[in-house]
Amino acid sequence: MSSLLRHRRLQHCYIYVCLALFIVTSLYIQIRSFATPYSGILVEQNRSLEWTIAGIQNDSIAANWNIAPGDRIVSVDGQPTPKIFTAAQEKMLVGATRIEVLGSTGLPRLFIVKPTIEDKLENGLAFLLELFLIGVGGYAFLKKPGSHLIHRFFLLNVLIASTIITLFSDEIEISSYLFSYCAVWLPYVMLSFYLLFAFRSIYAKFRFLLMGYLAYAFTCSAFTAFFLLRREVYDWVSHLLNIVFIFTLLLMAGITAFYWNKLDRIEQNQLFLLFVGIFTSLMPYVLLYALPELLRGSALIPAEYVLIGLVPVSGTLAYLLVQRQIVDMKFYITRLSVHSLYYSAMLVLFLLAAVWDSLLYAAGLFILFGMLTFGYQRLLLRLQRQENRKTEWLEHQKLRLSLQLAEKKNIRDILKLSADLLHDLIDVEGLTLVYMDDNALPLVYSTGIYLNTLTPGTANMPDNNDWSGSEKYAQVIELSHGTEEPKLGYLCLGLKTNHTLLSAEEHRLVEKFRSEAIQMLLNARQTFRLRQEYEQLNKVQAAHHERRLRDLQTYSHMALEAREAEKIRISYFLHDDLLQNLIFLSRDLEELYDTGKYERERNATWLKCLYDSQRSIRSLSDQLYPHILDKGDLQEALHWLLRDMNRLNEVAVTLQYEAPVPEPFPSFVKTNLFRALRELIVNVFKHAEATEIYVRVWMGKGSLYCIVSDNGKGFSEATARPAAERGSGFGLMSVCDQMEHLGGSADIDSVPGQGTTVTLKLPLVKEITAND
Helix, strand or coil: CHHHHCCHHHHHHHHHHHHHHHHHHHHHHHHHHHHCCCCCEEEEECCCCCEEEEEECCCCHHHHCCCCCCCEEEEECCECCCCEEEECCEEEECCCCEEEEECCCCCEEEEECCCCHHHHHHHHHHHHHHHHHHHHHHHHHHHCCCCHHHHHHHHHHHHHHHHHHHHHCCCCHHHHHHHHHHHHHHHHHHHHHHHHHHCHHHHHHHHHHHHHHHHHHHHHHHHHHHHHHHCEECHHHHHHHHHHHHHHHHHHHHHHHHHHHHCCHHHHHHHHHHHHHHHHHHHHHHHHHHHHHHHHCCCCCCHHHHHHHHHHHHHHHHHHHHHCCCCCHHHHHHHHHHHHHHHHHHHHHHHHHHHCCCHHHHHHHHHHHHHHHHHHHHHHHHHHHHHHHHHHHHHHHHHHHHHHHHHHHHHHHHHHHHHHHHHHHCCECCEEEEECCCCCCCEEEECHHHCCCCCCCCCCCCHHHCCCCCCCCCEEEEECCCCCCCCCEEEEECCECCCCCCCHHHHHHHHHHHHHHHHHHHHHHHHHHHHHHHHHHHHHCHHHHHHHHHHHHHHHHHHHHHHHHHHHHHHHHHHHHHHHHHHHHHHHHHHHHHHCCCCHHHHHHHHHHHHHHHHHHHHHHHHHCCCHHHHCCHHHHHHHHHHHHCCCCCCEEEEEECCCCCCCCCHHHHHHHHHHHHHHHHHHHHHHCCCEEEEEEEEECCEEEEEEEECCCCCCHHHHHHHHHCCCCHHHHHHHHHHHHCCCEEEEEEECCCEEEEEEEEECHHHHHHHC
16 A cells, blocks of 8 residues: 555545645635625623623724724624634634624614735735745646655645645634644644655655654644634643754754765755845744744734745745756755745844834834845845856867867858859869968868868878878979978869869969968967967966866866766655656565566566666666776777667767777776766767768877767857857867876867767877876
8 A cells, every 4th residue: 555655646636636636725715805804803792791892903894994892793794693713712603694793872873894905915825825826836746747856846825825824814713723724734844854855865864754744744734623623722832843944944954964974065055055144034034923922922023924935935946856956956046045044034124123012122123124125135145256156167178179269160151162163263162271270170161072082080181181192183382482391281183074284374383372361371370389389378377277277177067067067967866766667666575565466467567667767777877987998998899889879870980990909008098988978978968960970980190089070050159159058069168177186188170050069189198198
């Protein structure tokens, strides 16, 4: 039976039943509040067994009538006996729309019970708060319907919404009992949600504590049902609920303080945010309602107003539960805490100003308001400066990426313009214009029959980038001012369409074009080198060294946040996936052991559950560390990665591995290189929308080269910066930084609509060791 109760479909039905009951109950309370609101009249019977007015509550509907205690009630809705509800030994007249009263003048008077404008506004506010809370809980449930934490959060929102609507309601009977039930169960649900959210890994340690709260909740629910049958509510019930609520808050604070040092920094961030949110929202209730009610017998502020602070906290928790953005929590948790504390303090000051009528108190509250606002503004300025320093590193990385893409685009435009112009001037079958760079693969542009036949980094490119001996062209011209000058590239001409030699005029045009192309490419290279020299010059300066240190610290913090976020993701995966499957299997096996009944369909369900668990464990293990790196070389690991990513065969995959065997680099280089390549390959499959992917690994010029190229949608420097600002470019930046730490470099070349090519250059072992 317990296994059935843990079934996800039954849990969903339980959520839907709770939602349906809440909707029906809240609609009934709202309708009764407008149709037959509570008039505020307290009644009693005299010696003649006649019903008389015993008192009139302040701020009630009857407070505006011309009636007084002792007046006799002639009839209520045409009946001589009124409908009575007893609460705290006071008899309330409820469910009345027309009340006939005989006063001291001896003349009967008829009063119509209808809600005032203030009552309508309060009920409207309660309805809006109810919609917000249920909407937030429903949104979280729809986003993650299988999470037990989300189920608990949804129930917490339902209880808070029910509590608020009963407190604002002018319907007495159902609202009183519903409020009692909600107040009984609210401490248990709030405590269990708090422990499940902040102490998920040790949640089982609090099993007996939660069982004690469950026993208390069921016992109080039984008493509430008994009071419901007797149509009475006692004053001590309210005191008990306040005591339990305060005790629960103190217990949560004690658990938080006890386990604080045993949590890592990310878990402390979550716990701090949850703790501040709950306590700042409930402090007005404790200080202005619960404690004054217990100590002096009357609250400073009505309960319905002090509980409104729970509404914004619910929205914040829903965002954290659904998005779970732990990586960037460090950037907003402090600011969010300051905002919460300030606005909670403002709420307390506002409520106190509404209660205290003294001018002296008002002046003191005004001074306190000014001091709090001043401190709040200073804290915000300080936090803003800290956040600006934290974002400097990201801005610098995004600028570098944008400049690199812009330089590639500039050179590519020069090649295209020049090649197309020359092809129009001389009648050849095609030509190829090549730009060489020592730190990256050559940029190639072809026309005519050579169009789309050459791809940088592939096997159809000349070895060692030496084009002078290529047999595909009729003539290959080196682009340089002389043998001592740096080589900028090649101009490769095909045959003329009539298979004749070039004329003297055509030779003159080719030579003039060669000179102009050399000058344009030399200017582009010089601009690129000047930027590099400028960066090197800044690195020498002391100020830049300090900034670089801050950048490295920021990156380390972000990497730590990312690693901790991955741990949390794995924890949620183990709990919500594998653990749930194991619980499901253990409960069903226990039932099978007890009953001895074997069902073939259930056996198939068990096998599917086991297979899913095996697949999940294998996938998680491969994500953490691919053990194929220990069993084989980098080539086998890349074959496995591409085969795993392309399970649906939606992308044409090509792997060209030309590194020597055995591999001439240590194992730590192999591991880091594989992680960088995996990041690039995963990006292609997830974001590039490509139909082809090409991966090549080869050795050349004392370095190891890796290239990942695709024919996807690509990107430009104009789109790279907004994407990086949204956080989607962190993977590319981490690859670049990882290569720099290994003494290598990463070159990114992308054209919108034509794909992306990323080239990794890693020095051999001696150079790596020196840089490392």
